[in-house]
Amino acid sequence: MRFGWRWLVVSSMMVAAMAAGAETRPQYGGAVHVAMRGAPASLDPVELDRADVVQAESDSFAQRSLTMLMFDTLVTAGENGRVQPGLAESWQASQGNQHWQLRIRSGVKFHDGTMLSAEVAAAALRAANPAWNVNAAGDSVVIELGGPEPELLEELALARNAIVKRNPESTPSGTGPFRVVDWQPGKKLTLAANEDCWRGRPFLDTIEIEMGKSFREQMTALELGKADLVEVAPEQTHLFSQNQFSQNRDAQAGHRLASSVPVELLALVFARDAASPDEKLLREALAWSVERGSIKSVLLQGAGQPSASLLPNWMSGYGFVFQAGADLARARQAREQVHTAPTWTIGYGDADPVDRLLAERIALNARDAGLSLQPSSAANADLRLVRIPLASADPWIALASVATLAGMPAGKTRGAVEELYAAELAVLAPQRVIPLFHLPVSYAAAGTLRNWGVRPDGSWTLADAWLEGKP
Amino acid sequence: MRRAVYNLAIPNTILKPASRAIRRTPSLHRAGRLCCALVGLALAAHAADWSGPERQLASKIFAVTGTGVITLTVENRSSLGKRDSEVIQNGLRSALESAGVHFARPDRATSRAVTAEATAVKISLSENSTSYVWVAEIRQSAGEPIVVMVSSLRPQSAIAGRESVPLSLRKSPLWTQEDPILDVAVLEESTAPTRIAVLDAEKVAIYRLTAGKWQQEQALEIAHPRPWPRDLRGRLILARDHLLDVYLPGVVCRSSGGVPVTLSCHESDDPWPLIPAALSGGSFSVFPGPESNAVAVPAVGAFYAPMRNFFTGALTPGVGKLTTVSKFYSAAVLPRDKSLLWLIAATDGHVHMVDGTSDQAVTFAWGSDLASVKTPCGSGWQVLATSSEEADGDWVRAFEFPDRDPVAVSGAVDFSGGVITALWTEAKGDTAVAVVRNRETGSYDAFRLAVACSQ
Numbered sequence: 005m006r007f008g009w010r011w012l013v014v015s016s017m018m019v020a021a022m023a024a025g026a027e028t029r030p031q032y033g034g035a036v037h038v039a040m041r042g043a044p045a046s047l048d049p050v051e052l053d054r055a056d057v058v059q060a061e062s063d064s065f066a067q068r069s070l071t072m073l074m075f076d077t078l079v080t081a082g083e084n085g086r087v088q089p090g091l092a093e094s095w096q097a098s099q100g101n102q103h104w105q106l107r108i109r110s111g112v113k114f115h116d117g118t119m120l121s122a123e124v125a126a127a128a129l130r131a132a133n134p135a136w137n138v139n140a141a142g143d144s145v146v147i148e149l150g151g152p153e154p155e156l157l158e159e160l161a162l163a164r165n166a167i168v169k170r171n172p173e174s175t176p177s178g179t180g181p182f183r184v185v186d187w188q189p190g191k192k193l194t195l196a197a198n199e200d201c202w203r204g205r206p207f208l209d210t211i212e213i214e215m216g217k218s219f220r221e222q223m224t225a226l227e228l229g230k231a232d233l234v235e236v237a238p239e240q241t242h243l244f245s246q247n248q249f250s251q252n253r254d255a256q257a258g259h260r261l262a263s264s265v266p267v268e269l270l271a272l273v274f275a276r277d278a279a280s281p282d283e284k285l286l287r288e289a290l291a292w293s294v295e296r297g298s299i300k301s302v303l304l305q306g307a308g309q310p311s312a313s314l315l316p317n318w319m320s321g322y323g324f325v326f327q328a329g330a331d332l333a334r335a336r337q338a339r340e341q342v343h344t345a346p347t348w349t350i351g352y353g354d355a356d357p358v359d360r361l362l363a364e365r366i367a368l369n370a371r372d373a374g375l376s377l378q379p380s381s382a383a384n385a386d387l388r389l390v391r392i393p394l395a396s397a398d399p400w401i402a403l404a405s406v407a408t409l410a411g412m413p414a415g416k417t418r419g420a421v422e423e424l425y426a427a428e429l430a431v432l433a434p435q436r437v438i439p440l441f442h443l444p445v446s447y448a449a450a451g452t453l454r455n456w457g458v459r460p461d462g463s464w465t466l467a468d469a470w471l472e473g474k475p
Numbered sequence: 476m477r478r479a480v481y482n483l484a485i486p487n488t489i490l491k492p493a494s495r496a497i498r499r500t501p502s503l504h505r506a507g508r509l510c511c512a513l514v515g516l517a518l519a520a521h522a523a524d525w526s527g528p529e530r531q532l533a534s535k536i537f538a539v540t541g542t543g544v545i546t547l548t549v550e551n552r553s554s555l556g557k558r559d560s561e562v563i564q565n566g567l568r569s570a571l572e573s574a575g576v577h578f579a580r581p582d583r584a585t586s587r588a589v590t591a592e593a594t595a596v597k598i599s600l601s602e603n604s605t606s607y608v609w610v611a612e613i614r615q616s617a618g619e620p621i622v623v624m625v626s627s628l629r630p631q632s633a634i635a636g637r638e639s640v641p642l643s644l645r646k647s648p649l650w651t652q653e654d655p656i657l658d659v660a661v662l663e664e665s666t667a668p669t670r671i672a673v674l675d676a677e678k679v680a681i682y683r684l685t686a687g688k689w690q691q692e693q694a695l696e697i698a699h700p701r702p703w704p705r706d707l708r709g710r711l712i713l714a715r716d717h718l719l720d721v722y723l724p725g726v727v728c729r730s731s732g733g734v735p736v737t738l739s740c741h742e743s744d745d746p747w748p749l750i751p752a753a754l755s756g757g758s759f760s761v762f763p764g765p766e767s768n769a770v771a772v773p774a775v776g777a778f779y780a781p782m783r784n785f786f787t788g789a790l791t792p793g794v795g796k797l798t799t800v801s802k803f804y805s806a807a808v809l810p811r812d813k814s815l816l817w818l819i820a821a822t823d824g825h826v827h828m829v830d831g832t833s834d835q836a837v838t839f840a841w842g843s844d845l846a847s848v849k850t851p852c853g854s855g856w857q858v859l860a861t862s863s864e865e866a867d868g869d870w871v872r873a874f875e876f877p878d879r880d881p882v883a884v885s886g887a888v889d890f891s892g893g894v895i896t897a898l899w900t901e902a903k904g905d906t907a908v909a910v911v912r913n914r915e916t917g918s919y920d921a922f923r924l925a926v927a928c929s930q
Contacts, residue, residue, distance in 0.1 A: 028843040028863065029784055029804045030706050031822060082917060111702075204705035205782060321601045321608025324552065325622055397604065421608050421626040468705060473824065 030455060034471035035210040039231040041355060042066040043190040043216035048176050049075060049166045050132050064393040065268075065445050066235070068163040068463035073195060073211065074115075075166035075178035078106055078125065078145070079157050081397065081460060087157040091120060091167055091179065092145070101152040106160075107144045112202040114169050115183035128167045129160075154418050158398040163463070181206040181467045191215055207455075207470035219356075223448075226259065232453045232471075233464065236261065236446040238307035239358055244448065258451025266309055266316045266442035267462040269392040272350070272366070273410050274436050275385065282342045286375065287435040292335035293373035294366055296328050296440060303361050308443040314406050314428055316442040319399045322425055326439070335373035347376040351385025363389050391443070397460040399424055407431045525563050526570075528627045532609050533570035535623040536596060539613050542575045544593045553602040560600060563609075567598060605629060644859070644873050644885035646922040649908065650682075650689075656910045657709035658899055659921040660719060672719060673921070674711050676703055679721060679728075679738060695738035699726050706784040712748055713902040722747040725781030746776030746791050749806050753904035754849055772808060772815060785822050795831020803827070805898065807847035807858045809876055816876060818858060820845050828879070839881055842869065844898035846907040852928035853884050859907050859924060861895050868892035871909055873926055885926065893920065 045051075049071045078092035092106035112120040122140035129138045129145065137148040147156065159165060169177040175184050179202060182195035193213040197206050217225070219240065225231035236244070244261040278284040296310030309316065310328040317323030339345065350367060352359040360379065366389070367377035395405035400418050407413065412431055431437070445462035456469040536545075549567065551560040568578070579593045595614040602608055606626040614620040649659050649668065654675045662681070663670035669684045670692075679695040709723040718736055721728035728740035748755075755774035775794060777786040780802075788802045794817050801821040809816045811830075819827040820843045825836040842861030849856055857873040858881070873885035893911035896919070900907050907924045 028824065029822075032783055199782075200702065202702050204703050204707065207705060317601070317603075319603055321603035321606065321626065322610050322622070322624055324599065324601065325610060325612060399603070421603075421606065422624050425622065425624065 028472075030207045030468070030470040031472065032205075032207050032470070033209050035212060036208055036232045036453060036466060036469065036471065037225075037230060038211060038213045038233045038466075039217040039222040039225050040066040040069075040213060040215055040235055041217060041219065041222075044070070045189045047071075047074065047184065047187060047193070048170065049164050049168060065462045065464075068393075068459075068461060069465065070193070070213070071163040071166050072180065072459075072463065073182045073466065074180045074184065075163075075168055075176075076180050077163070077166050078108075078129075078160045081158065081161040087161060090161075091125065092160075095157070097154075097156075101154045101156070102149045104147040104149070104153075104156055105141070105144050106147070109202065110143065112179050113200050114177045114179055115198060116169065116171065116174075116177040118169065118177075120167070120179055124169055125167050128169070129165060131168075131170070132165050155398060155400055158396055158401055162395060162401070163461075182208075182211060185210070203467075206467055208466065211466060226448055226450065229450070232450040233456060233466070234448055236448050237356070237358065238443045238446060239303065239305040241307055241444075241446045242305050259448050260451060260453075261446060261448045262456075262458050263444040263446040264458045264460070264462045265318055266444050267394045267397075267460075268443040268445060269311075269314060269316075269394060269406060269439060270308070270362075270441040270443055271314075271390060271392060271410075272387050272438040272440065273390050274387045277434050277436060284435055285338045285341050286345050287438070289335045289338035289373050290370055290375055290377075291435070291438045292331045292338065293369045293375065294438070294440060295330040295369050297330070299362065299365055300441065303358060303365060304441070304443075308441040311439050311442045314431060314437065314439055315394075315399050315403060315424075319394075319397065319402060320424060320428070321421060325425075330369065332372060339374040345375055347378055348386040349380040349382065349384075350377045351380050351382060351388040353389075353391075354381050356391075359389055389440075393462060395461070400427075403428055403431065406437070410437045412436060525559075525566050525627075528607070528609060528625050529563065529566040529570040530573075531625045532598070532611060532623070533567060533574045533576070535625065536571060536611050536613060537574040537576055539621050539623065540576060540594045540596070540615070542577060544577045544579050545571075545596045546579050546593045547571070547596050547598065549598045549600065551600045553600045553607060555600060555602075555607070563600060602629065644871065644888050645925050645927050646888050646890075646909070647925070649921040649923050651918055651920045653918050655707070655896065655912070656919040656921050657707065657723075657897060658711045658910070659908050660711035660713055660902060661923075662713070662718070668923075672711055674709050674721060676707055676709075679711070679719075679730075681736065693736055695728075695730070695736060697721065697723065697726070697728060697738070698740045699723065700742065701725065704782050704784060708779075708784055708897065710747055710899060712751065715752075722779070724779055724783070744778060744781060746778050746789075747786070749775045749777050749790075750808055750847065751900055751902045751904050753902060754808070754847070754900065772810060775808075775817075777803075777806065794829050797829060797831065797834060800829055800834055801825075801827055801836075804843040805845045807845040807860075807900075809847060809856050809858060811876070818845055818847075837879075839863075841881075842895070844895060846898045846900045848873075848900060848907055848924075848926060849904045850926045850928070852926050857884060857926055859898065861898060862887070868914070869895040869911070871895065871898065871924060888924065890920070890922070 044067055047070065076091045078090050080088045080090045082088045091109050091112060093109045095104060095106040097104050108120060108122045108125055114120060122143055122145050126138045126140045126145045129136065129147070139146050149156070167179065171177060175187055181198055181201045181203065183198045184193070185196045186192070186194040192215060195211040197209055199205050219235065219237045222231060222234035226234045241261060241263060244259070274287065278287060300306060300308060300310055311323060312326035312328040313320065313323040315323060350363050352363040363379040367379050370377045392406055392409050394402040396402050403424070412434065445458065447458060447464050449456055452472045454470050454472055457465050459465055547568065549564040597612045599610045600607070601610055606628050608624060608626045610622060610624040612620040612622055650656065650671060650673050652673070657674040657676070659674070660672045661668040662672055671682050673680045673682065678697055681692045682689045683692050704724055707724065709721065712720045712722065714720055717732040718730040720730070721738070725742055725744065726740055727743040727745050728738050731737040752774070755772050773792065776791045778789040780787050785802050785804050788800045790798055790800065800819055801823060803819040803821045806817055806819045809818065814830055817829040819829055820841065821827050826839050826841060828835045828837060840863045842863045844861040846859045847856060848859060854875050857875055859871050859873055862870045868889055868891065870887040870889040872883055872887045874881040875884050890911040893913050895909055896912050897910035898907060901923070905925070909922045909924050911920045911922065913920055
């Protein structure tokens, strides 16, 4: 099967076609209600970024979405992958990409009414990147790095590097299209249009975000008209095409589904490095035992791409080299080389019911290979089933983020595709991570919500959205 | 707001061969250096010239297999077409043979003995979001295959030029740029435009066609104290006593008449002209009506909401007795027997038919951008309207109004899936400018739309 750029284009077109119809000009006004599973305790992008991989990391897509509603980054990643000016209107690199100077856009106001300055921007970047040497020089931010960082611009486009003005007594202030009106940590966030937004006032008046809602609760809210934009579990997306998710066919008819390219890695991550060659063999046996194909068909309802690579094929171009098919004979062969195998606990998050089913299925597969896995929701499992959001569409940044979240160092020397392949092999070599699937991120919206979209990083955007029939 | 300066290109990536196989022997190092040199060739090569990456991959394979016998399979996993795939497959075979690799004879390739001796090379033509990626999996024994690969930047996807349907509406490209285009005005032309002004959020750029190439004459910065609204719109209006006026939300600019051109901008809520001077101020009849039924088309201005993307509905001097209509995005005028019919694309989603005494809201399958053109075709006046259906892309079609309902008089002109962001009548009144955002590239394309009678 061919799966690659063409699929990406089709997927992107689907997003564009479904979410960005432009037959009429955008209309101003209205309130949009959003529901999400994540329940962040802070709105500070740096705090959001500190989420532990073991804890609800899948919420990061929602966290990125929230961040980019309230804050801006110095540069942004365009639809075509090229970096675009943001709060920085120009930049220059020198000394072999170790010295970067970014000129800050003038006339930009924070939500608290103060002006954006190079000093504030530098302070924000220092807080997010303690290892960087960041200073203000006139109207520019100067970043001095210990080594060449040709991908610095892609790094700066990440939500965690949003420019934040931190106020000791209140919520952090940004320059984004919406400002905070009410914030109940972990429960509800109310945003209002930033009338002075440097990109222009957004079309929507307000956005109300309900947090901590399960997929089922979100779908019910969409069906009842209580939510305009909700998250959809990968295994539920097929229901949209089959018109099955709702008893109310008329209500469903106007709903729109948009999915990203696969930007989430579902993987098994061991808590520690293999202690011996025997343990490595057992991990190898486990990797060969997992029947990804049947798991996709049954538990994921056809969603996602079985994968034995960390990076999806659309990102690397070589993902198919890693064999994702189960090989029970090979698994048993590896298992038989070890005299005794311990019983491992396989942990899963309790936020998503399908994770427990996945863990149980993997345990069954492992048993066929002579391994003993005990599913557990406890936090201190030997290995865990985790969902890792890929940090960027840039393969080097994505690989580094996966390595970091899995507790491994990742070389960041950017090079040709063969070097990327070598770097990925190096991350996989300790057998700390067993990739299983690459999953898309899906959202559903009411038919009246127009021009919303899914970014390449899997987050949703409402900055240019509008509600039909509001004026 | 300060004008953005051109950004430096993202520094080129450093291309270094790093195959594990290549690291093993000095000869492989040499091959690696050859590969490195070839990468540059590959990147510079045109998409149709695959010789660079072919030689590069062949060299890497040879570095592993030496002059031994191989069996070769090639699988296309990319968006390359069958023809390109076959061309590459042949090219790879030639490059491998040139490098010294021997192929198992076709008549013996399926022999079990030969297959066991030969090195199996499986090449996959793959791709990622930016490059073609060709991967060779070389299996010399029962162990893990050695993997080598090359990449070559994909060309910007060529946009297939779709022929318009049989039509009386033709489009011709005027200008393309990355930044959103708000309007384009043709300043000079012979058989085709030779000098144009392009309006975007920060400037009016004047270009002249010299020796077949457009060269920028001037860039006139637009000063605006407040941020622009989203969905920014703007108009260029050619003037008789100076070059042009610029209308933007809450800002009006006036150019000088001399050379070099200067532009003076100030905050203003002056009304925007709804139709160009060539269409107003005169008397026009609707063919084939009697000349005595000619009606005068007065100049009408409309006030634009400075922080929004629509007109407030306040008109000056008004249409007949009506000085206020619904808030609207665009308007077009059609002379009728002894009267004028204004069509207003209102923000409520309806088209309002305003004839000076009544304001009737109707629902047409139109979008929110309308423009009128006066041509020698049909009844002499047409309304160009954008599509309303959410489809693969926007289109424009010409309509006439024999009575109260629109009749399509041209085929639909589409824009290869693009989204129309502006539609304005040009200064002479017989053509319109459509600005389209290209969904694939994100760039903005301006087209001239002209009604052709003979189609």
